[in-house]
Amino acid sequence: MVNHAQQALLWENESLDLREKYSQAHALYLRHGQQLQDKETIARLLAALRRATDTLAQWMKLQQLGILCSSCAAKPNGSCCSSYMGNNTDLLQLLSNMLLGCFAAPRTVHTDCCAYLGPKGCAFIIKPIFCLNYNCTHICNHLDSQAMQELTRLSGNVLQLQVALEEQLLENIPTFPRDLNQYRLKP
């Protein structure tokens, strides 16, 4: 269970600049990554998350949601992947991606689009929870109710595993609540 000190620290980190968040998460990965990946509970969750995110991505492809999003993104102000959404990245989500071998770093963007949106879509394996849960009206209109239920089920699987992994990370990095300041970027 996440304690209040940990929560306060996570909220504080939501106000950090994207580059600084990435740098802190990478420092955590370098210091603790191997030890975390070697832990059986975490290794099992990482493997399950890889399967669940693959299954969700394949299902979304079958439903042609990628095409829907590409045509939406091509319109002015069309895509939902804005800098506002991208700012929902946090240390645990970045670290979770790194543990899965995904080191997506924020791009410099000169528009309002998300710094993690690349030419092939979202650069993350594990998206911020806000992004994972977001279903726009285009998607709701595109899918029938059975398909919407399936989308909710598959996203729910990912979400459950994602939250379980984050709890394990917090439990298994003993210094996590206290020593994040040492990971701050030097000015």
Ligand code: SF4
């Ligand atoms: S999720 Fe919806 S708003 Fe976002 S890019 Fe796809 S169709 Fe557009």
Ligand code: SF4
């Ligand atoms: S889904 Fe990915 S690219 Fe889109 S806003 Fe979220 S983090 Fe950015």
